[in-house]
């Protein structure tokens with residue numbers, strides 16, 4: 079996404095986890111999973127982990143940090159087996175702590191299961207309370223553990239039966255990749271909120287959040303995991319079970335706008351092409367009298383190219399992004415904080431000076447970084463700055479796996495478009511309409527989630543749901559916690 083949105087998007091509307099799994103006898107499954115996670119790094123930068131299975135035991139390695147920081151060659155050599163699952167995390171439920179890193183492993187007398195989750199349950203609190211009443215002691219503060227325990231501890235003799243039963247109780251978004259000692263499983267919620275796809279690498283099967291991860295490891299894209307489907311892969315082959323039939327689908331629109339990589343395919347449409355089309359729609363809806371079009375790198379560039387093509391205004395690169403800026407634990411001093419935006423972008427005055435500039439971005443969340451971008455462009459000599467956003471105003475938070483700001487922090491929930499324009503210091507501001515966005519995505523509007531734009535979520539949401547709700551519960555359980563655990567966590 080652009081950056082205020084890069085401001086915004088990278089700081090307050092973080093991507094929400096990437097999952098990867100492989101069933102590959104004879105393959106170096108840990109190494110392939112490492113590179114799969116590398117391709118999914120954009121979906122979560124807080125922690126990463128891999129669990130392997132060799133038919134007898136599960137082995138895990140996970141740490142806080144980026145994929146490249148978490149694994150050494152030695153770590154990968156220690157991860158043995160013919161099955162592997164991996165996870166990159168950005169926290170949507172539970173804080174960013176090592177005890178919340180994934181994949182998580184649960185063990186009971188009859189089940190051993192590792193789970194990697196992308197999404198967010200909206201009824202996790204109620205389910206968790208019920209499990210605690212039954213004697214479960216939770217080790218993490220994530221909704222993923224709620225899912226894992228239901229799958230491991232629920233009624234039913236076989237794991238697939240327990241998953242099917244639990245799916246009828248889980249509400250919200252969950253794309254899951256799981257492994258037992260000898261089976262790889264993939265599960266997608268009945269609404270299909272978060273993406274999940276299936277691929278083939280020689281005789282190995284792969285499941286990944288996005289098809290870009292398949293391409294990275296040289297695998298062939300086969301298809302999406304269907305909403306409500308369980309895919310089970312073991313030495314007997316692959317089995318598809320349509321566990322829950324959904325009345326509707328609700329793919330997250332933000333996957334198209336910002337989260338997914340442009341080289342991924344969602345619903346048979348290349349994300350890059352969808353973003354270009356958003357730019358074309360935006361140019362039709364909000365034309366501008368301008369000399370050049372620029373995009374806020376990297377995610378808004380396809381939209382800017384689309385805007386330029388449709389409007390006939392030449393596309394230029396006016397901002398250069400430091401692609402290696404990631405999460406840093408080193409705090410800048412005040413002077414550096416004051417020039418903080420330059421850590422991410424530098425303008426090209428030779429391109430911008432004297433020009434009337436259309437700057438395309440993918441969204442505005444809080445608005446606090448778009449303002450410095452407009453200032454940066456003016457300081458570099460831009461005569462006029464016309465901001466164009468290839469998404470509608472974000473006026474509601476997400477409860478389905480994206481950590482947006484609270485409603486009170488969303489600039490579009492507090493201000494009208496002209497007020498935001500003034501706040502940004504722009505000459506004009508135009509947002510793409512929801513209708514234009516849906517046309518660009520080319521999926522029927524009824525099959526998409528648009529909750530953060532309209533407040534109409536595909537499942538009932540608890541409006542005061544707190545990402546850290548379980549932290550208190552964890553404390554309480556620990557303090558009063560002599561309840562006997564029926565399931566031990568590893």
Ligand code: SF4
Pocket residue numbers: 271329330331332333475476477478479480527528529530531
């Ligand atoms: S509320 Fe918005 S960000 Fe969340 S799933 Fe729906 S479309 Fe995506």
